[in-house]
Amino acid sequence: MKIxxxxxxxxxxxxxxxxxxxxxxxxxxxxxxKPVIQYVxxxxxxxxxxxxxxxxxxxxxxxxxHFDRSDLPKKDKYTEEIDKILEEVNIFFVxxxxxxxxxxxxxxxxxxxxxxxxxLLLGDNITIPPCTKMLMNVFEKYKSAxxxxxxxxxxxxxxxxxxxxxxxxxxxxxxxxxxxxxxIEEAPSDIATLGRYILTPEIFDYLKETKPGYGGExxxxxxxxxxxxxxxxxxxxxPGKRYDIGNKLEWLKANxxxxxxxxxxxxxxxxxxxxxxxxxxxx
Numbered sequence: 001m002k003i004x005x006x007x008x009x010x011x012x013x014x015x016x017x018x019x020x021x022x023x024x025x026x027x028x029x030x031x032x033x034k035p036v037i038q039y040v041x042x043x044x045x046x047x048x049x050x051x052x053x054x055x056x057x058x059x060x061x062x063x064x065x066h067f068d069r070s071d072l073p074k075k076d077k078y079t080e081e082i083d084k085i086l087e088e089v090n091i092f093f094v095x096x097x098x099x100x101x102x103x104x105x106x107x108x109x110x111x112x113x114x115x116x117x118x119x120l121l122l123g124d125n126i127t128i129p130p131c132t133k134m135l136m137n138v139f140e141k142y143k144s145a146x147x148x149x150x151x152x153x154x155x156x157x158x159x160x161x162x163x164x165x166x167x168x169x170x171x172x173x174x175x176x177x178x179x180x181x182x183x184i185e186e187a188p189s190d191i192a193t194l195g196r197y198i199l200t201p202e203i204f205d206y207l208k209e210t211k212p213g214y215g216g217e218x219x220x221x222x223x224x225x226x227x228x229x230x231x232x233x234x235x236x237x238x239p240g241k242r243y244d245i246g247n248k249l250e251w252l253k254a255n256x257x258x259x260x261x262x263x264x265x266x267x268x269x270x271x272x273x274x275x276x277x278x279x280x281x282x283x
Contacts (some may be wrong), residue, residue, distance in 0.1 A: 001142060004051055004113065004121055006044035009105040010037060010123030010167040011057030011096040016246050025060045026246055027123040031080050032258050032265070037063060037236035040127045045085050047133040049119060052091045053112040054103045060095075060191060067091050088220050101217025103207050110204045117145075122195030124185035126243040126254060131196040138172065138236045139198040146234040147175070147224070150242060157187045163235050164188035171237040175228045180214045180221035191235065193221065194242045202231060 014026030021029070024171065027037035037054075044052055056063055069086055070079050080117030096105045106120065117139065119132050131148050138146045149163060161180045177188060206223040213219045227233060243254035259269045 001117060001140070003049060003117055003139065005046075006047075006049045006052045006119040006121060006132070007055065007106065007109040007113065008040055008044070008121050008123045009055045009096075009102060010035070010060060010063055010108065010221045011055050011099065011105050012124070012246070013099065014124070014246060015253070018163060019246060020174050020248075023059075024066060025056075025063055027060075028066065028272070029245055029251060031043060031126065031245065031251070031254050032262055033242075034082075035066060036126060037123045038082060040067070040123050041067070041089075041091070042085065042123050043127065043130040043132050044119060044121060045089055046130060047119070047136060049132075051088045052089055053109050054091060054093050054123070055094045055096055055108050056093055057099065064093055099217075101212070101215070101219055103151075103210055103218035103220040103223050106220055107207050108219075110201075113204075115201050117198060117200045120197040120199055121177065124246040125195035126245065126258075127194070127196060127238065128241045128243075131194075131238050131240065131242075132198075134238065135196055135198045135236055138234065142172075142232075142234055144232045144234060145200050145203070145224075145227070146198045146201075146236050148194050148238045149173070149235045150194045150238050151190050152192045154184050154190070157190065157192065158180065160192035160194075161224075162187045162189060162192050162236075164234055165191070168234075171239070173235040173237070175233045178221050178225040178228065180219045191237070194238060194273050195244075196238070196257050200231075203227060 009164040010027045014021035017026045028035040070083055094108050135146050158181050161178055162182055163175050165175045168174050206227045210218050210223045213222045244250040259265050
């Protein structure tokens, strides 16, 4: 039951980030020193996972190039760090040929996963501290699928999958129902999925039966909703900070907050930011 494999869907268009994403994948948008998807791969790696499948789509070749070994004549510590990771992990790629939703993208991972539980990390989300290892610990205890969740303000509810559940211990819920992007007044709670999962192979059986839902796409939430009627699925209330880099405001927040705690840039950036705020302008 050990989690050895991770799946990273990275096939979305990134329309909320246009025109930034007109000619580059949203997963390659930089956050301080590196693109967002590198944070995601590092999260899997530092959780002890060495087999990673990235699901891409059209215009995503830059992702594959980024995870090729660097042949730069001069390297810095950041390039050396990713090269070290690439020596120890196997990264595979498969293309989602048609944009049919997250559920459809996950279906492309069935052969890679085989008959093992696996981690699923959305390629445009950063969690600080890394969430995946925490989920793995919950999975080890309960031996069943577990989804990371967070409380969200009412205005964010229509952008997430929202759960209804019973808290069985502090921060751990047994899921009773899930709704993808509900209206505020129809949401069963303010507890929403955040893009980190530990799933069991049974999910593929439910995905095969899932019909297009919200937005005419095959939604992972709909498959999980059916799955939790037959199999116990848990939710873990993640205590850290999640950044959605598919959202411009969150992307800006991520750059500022992570730059402020960066060992190399933090102090200088903090001083500059204070000066800007005291002057009351951005010139």
